[in-house]
Amino acid sequence: xxxxxxxxxxxxxxxxxxxxxxxxxxxxxxxxxxxxxxxxxxxxxxxxxxxxxxxxxxxxxxxxxxxxxxxxxxxxxxxxxxxxxxxxxxxxxxxxxxxxxxxxxxxxxxxxxxxxxxxxxxxxxxxxxxxxxxxxxxxxxxxxxxxxxxxxxxxxxxxxxxxxxxxxxxxxxxxxxxxxxxxxxxxxxxxxxxxxxxxxxxxxxxxxxxxxxxxxxxxxxxxxxxxxxxxxxxxxxxxxxxxxxxxxxxxxxxxxxxxxxxxxxxxxxxxxxxxxxxxxxxxxxxxxxxxxxxxxxxxxxxxxxxxxxxxxxxxxxxxxxxxxxxxxxxxxxxxxxxxxxxxxxxxxxxxxxxxxxxxxxxxxxxxxxxxxxxxxxxxxxxxxxxxxxxxxxxxxxxxxxxxxxxxxxxxxxxxxxxxxxxxxxxxxxxxxxxxxxxxxxxxxxxxxxxxxxxxxxxxxxxxxx
Amino acid sequence: xxxxxxxxxxxxxxxxxxxxxxxxxxxxxxxxxxxxxxxxxxxxxxxxxxxxxxxxxxxxxxxxxxxxxxxxxxxxxxxxxxxxxxxxxxxxxxxxxxxxxxxxxxxxxxxxxxxxxxxxxxxxxxxxxxxxxxxxxxxxxxxxxxxxxxxxxxxxxxxxxxxxxxxxxxxxxxxxxxxxxxxx
Numbered sequence: 001x002x003x004x005x006x007x008x009x010x011x012x013x014x015x016x017x018x019x020x021x022x023x024x025x026x027x028x029x030x031x032x033x034x035x036x037x038x039x040x041x042x043x044x045x046x047x048x049x050x051x052x053x054x055x056x057x058x059x060x061x062x063x064x065x066x067x068x069x070x071x072x073x074x075x076x077x078x079x080x081x082x083x084x085x086x087x088x089x090x091x092x093x094x095x096x097x098x099x100x101x102x103x104x105x106x107x108x109x110x111x112x113x114x115x116x117x118x119x120x121x122x123x124x125x126x127x128x129x130x131x132x133x134x135x136x137x138x139x140x141x142x143x144x145x146x147x148x149x150x151x152x153x154x155x156x157x158x159x160x161x162x163x164x165x166x167x168x169x170x171x172x173x174x175x176x177x178x179x180x181x182x183x184x185x186x187x188x189x190x191x192x193x194x195x196x197x198x199x200x201x202x203x204x205x206x207x208x209x210x211x212x213x214x215x216x217x218x219x220x221x222x223x224x225x226x227x228x229x230x231x232x233x234x235x236x237x238x239x240x241x242x243x244x245x246x247x248x249x250x251x252x253x254x255x256x257x258x259x260x261x262x263x264x265x266x267x268x269x270x271x272x273x274x275x276x277x278x279x280x281x282x283x284x285x286x287x288x289x290x291x292x293x294x295x296x297x298x299x300x301x302x303x304x305x306x307x308x309x310x311x312x313x314x315x316x317x318x319x320x321x322x323x324x325x326x327x328x329x330x331x332x333x334x335x336x337x338x339x340x341x342x343x344x345x346x347x348x349x350x351x352x353x354x355x356x357x358x359x360x361x362x363x364x365x366x367x368x369x370x371x372x373x374x375x376x377x378x379x380x381x382x383x384x385x386x387x388x389x390x391x392x393x394x395x396x397x398x399x400x401x402x403x404x405x406x407x408x409x410x411x412x413x414x415x416x417x418x419x420x421x422x423x424x425x426x427x428x429x430x431x432x433x434x435x436x437x438x439x440x441x442x443x444x445x446x447x448x449x450x451x452x453x454x455x456x457x458x459x460x461x462x463x464x465x
Numbered sequence: 466x467x468x469x470x471x472x473x474x475x476x477x478x479x480x481x482x483x484x485x486x487x488x489x490x491x492x493x494x495x496x497x498x499x500x501x502x503x504x505x506x507x508x509x510x511x512x513x514x515x516x517x518x519x520x521x522x523x524x525x526x527x528x529x530x531x532x533x534x535x536x537x538x539x540x541x542x543x544x545x546x547x548x549x550x551x552x553x554x555x556x557x558x559x560x561x562x563x564x565x566x567x568x569x570x571x572x573x574x575x576x577x578x579x580x581x582x583x584x585x586x587x588x589x590x591x592x593x594x595x596x597x598x599x600x601x602x603x604x605x606x607x608x609x610x611x612x613x614x615x616x617x618x619x620x621x622x623x624x625x626x627x628x629x630x631x632x633x634x635x636x637x638x639x640x641x642x643x644x645x646x647x648x649x
Contacts, residue, residue: 007488015492216491361607368608377607405571405580407612422605422612 009275009285010211019137020211022120023130023270027294036107037117048169053387059173066416072348073387075416077355084344091337093220097227098329100312101234105221106288111205111213116273116289118159119206126152130270153207160202168195211274215285225284230315231324235288237268237279237310239318245279248303261305268292268310278310353447354390355383358440358455361422367458373403374432374459378423380440384413390446396423397439398457400431425457432459540620547595550624551631560629563622567614576633577640581611584630585638590645593634599627 012018047058053071060067065076074081096103106112126148127133139145168191169177185192205213214221228234242262249256262279269277271292274285278292296310317323360366361379368375384390392411396404407422425438436457443450475487511517519527550556565574571581582590591601602623603615615623 008491011489011491013489015489015495017491017493212491212493216494361612365608368610370609375610377610377612379612403580405610407570407617408566409570410566420617422614422617424610424612426610 008215009272009277010215017212018275020273020275021130021133021137022273022291023267023295024124025271025291025294027297029290029294033107033290034117037113040108040113041117045166048166048174055387056173058170060171061173062171064416068387072351073385073415075383075385077383078351078385081344081347084340084347087340088337088344091333091340094227095330095333095337097224098229098232098327098333099325100288101228101232102221102224102286102288105214105224106290109214111218112287112289114163114202115206115210119156122155122159123152126155153203156207157199157203160199160206163202164195164198167198211285211287214287215274221284228282229327229329231327233312233314233317233323233325234282235278235286235290235293235310236282236313236315236318237262238308238313239279239281240320242279242309261300261309263299263303265299267295267299271295282315351385352451353384353386353449354392354442354444354451355381355385356392356440356442356451356453357381358453367460369429369460370426372429373426374429374457375424375426376457378425378440378455380421380423380442381418382411382413382421382442383418384415386444386446387415388446389414390444393441393443393445394421394423395441396425396455397441398425398427398436400427400436402427402431402438427457427459429459432457536620540624542596542599542624544595547599547624547627547631550628551595553628556625556628557632559622560625560627560632563618563626564629567618568626571610573640575638575640576630577638578644579641582644583638583641585633585636585640586643587635587637587647587649588643588645589648593648595627595631598630599623602627602630 007013010018010020048056050057052068055068055071055073057071058069067074067078093104123133127136136145136148165177172180172191180188180191241260243260244257245262245264246259248263249259252259268279269275269292271294272278273289273291274287276283276285278286292310293312297307300307300309314323357380359379359381361377366376368377380394382392382394384392390413392413394406394409394411396406398404403426405424408419411419411421413419423440427436436459438455438457440453440455441450442453477485477487479485512520564572564576568576568581571579572584573579576584578584582588591597591606601611602618603613603620605611605613607613614626618626
């Protein structure tokens with residue numbers, strides 16, 4: 001029986017925090033992760049700056065309900081598409097987790113990307129490797145330690161300021177952000193407080209809170225335990241090969257009991273960012289960061305044993321069964337993901353450059369009898385979804401002689417603005433023996449699109465007979 | 466599978482092989498619990514006992530009041546204010562533009578009347594008092610074919626187009642026959 005594991009790898013028995021100082025890791029997975037971190041950070045930082053079609057690649061102008069995404073222009077009425085987008089992401093996440101465990105956590109989650117890709121390397125640069133950091137943490141406060149701490153926290157704060165401002169730029173565009181900075185916090189108190197608040201949260205999170213977020217707060221971390229099954233491939237210690245563990249003996253005596261491959265060097269434990277011992281099996285705190293895999297491979301190389309004592313395996317594989325990827329769970333998640341993505345693609349493809357809807361105006365009767373004429377008032381609501389201003393032409397035609405008044409037959413609309421155009425149609429009662437359908441035609445000069453709407457002309461029953 | 470054993474033996478109960486234990490919580494977590502308890506007393510005292518700070522519904526009501534006042538101040542709707550505006554050339558020019566694009570299709574480019582009545586003679590179906598005129602533009606007479614223009618134009622343009630119509634009163638452009646009552 002092994003020694004019992006602590007309740008939480010990052011907590012002392014009295015409940016106080018055990019600050020973790022993961023050791024440096026070299027290896028193929030770490031290299032791959034660094035590349036992924038770099039690409040994701042580059043995307044995040046550049047997204048507001050790279051113009052696509054004259055607009056930022058990503059700008060979520062919440063204040064004006066205008067959203068520019070990869071050259072497309074969206075308004076609040078398109079918000080329903082977020083559902084399809086979110087479903088695609090959610091089912092994608094379910095699929096990946098059921099198949100390969102928490103790769104999101106270890107490879108793509110902003111918490112990991114910024115902590116392992118930015119903050120931890122800064123800490124490593126200023127405070128040195130694990131042994132030095134541990135020693136420094138235990139040292140009493142001295143001038144040297146204070147200087148290191150000040151430099152480190154200042155660097156963390158500076159990085160947080162940059163990340164927070166990039167986040168703000170995603171909402172207001174970098175140009176607007178620069179103007180806001182020039183005009184000062186007093187003129188843009190709300191944006192200033194939001195950015196400052198985000199900076200404070202980032203600094204606190206990446207300076208002190210760190211893995212506590214993943215281990216205690218993050219709901220996805222909790223959700224994953226029901227997304228996994230025994231065929232999910234996770235980071236795993238091959239117990240059958242490793243045990244019984246023990247110190248490496250150069251030339252064992254012939255009568256010593258057979259030893260496993262694990263030399264109990266604890267490299268896998270000291271590199272772990274959440275402070276767990278992967279040899280205790282799959283645990284809730286494991287973020288699939290693969291650092292113990294790299295660490296163990298390095299040790300196995302050195303002692304001349306094959307790699308993969310800590311590797312990727314499902315629970316069933318560890319129990320001696322085969323790997324099974326295509327399971328009903330995986331197929332259902334994949335099908336739902338593809339379905340959501342197809343629905344999203346279709347709804348993006350059939351988006352129209354403008355909207356034209358006909359209403360019967362509030363406060364007016366649906367029809368007005370004026371002597372021998374019947375009049376119908378309408379209201380045409382136009383919404384320009386083009387990324388530029390557009391000019392619309394409105395006309396109403398009737399199959400019988402009619403007097404048509406279109407309030408403003410030509411409407412110039414800025415991008416993502418709307419207008420209501422009143423329309424009044426009068427028809428002599430003698431033409432109203434049969435139902436009359438009017439045709440509203442809206443032509444968009446910019447996109448050249450023409451839209452026709454049929455409007456039923458309303459009249460009292462029995463008129464014109 | 467060797468599930469990690471807890472260092473704690475205080476098992477509260479076991480059900481379906483799931484053990485509930487009474488483990489130590491992280492101190493920061495407990496700190497949040499106690500901090501919210503302390504905060505609730507302060508909140509209670511400030512917002513409900515002494516009422517030193519306004520509650521959200523009160524803040525909302527005050528904001529709406531302030532907005533209404535600001536809008537009224539920006540768009541004064543009185544006979545005098547509108548009559549003054551009719552003497553402001555900039556406002557009248559702006560109003561004329563609105564008239565040409567919005568009103569002319571019914572009232573004619575010279576306001577001489579087409580479907581709608583002539584606005585330059587002394588005959589008025591409804592009142593020609595400035596406030597009544599602005600109200601006619603704003604709310605319209607939907608039953609008689611005049612649409613409510615307030616939602617389309619907004620209060621500022623309604624005032625300016627009213628100022629324009631006031632400025633051309635009794636210019637007697639030849640057009641549609643008189644409708645309504647003569648107003649001297």
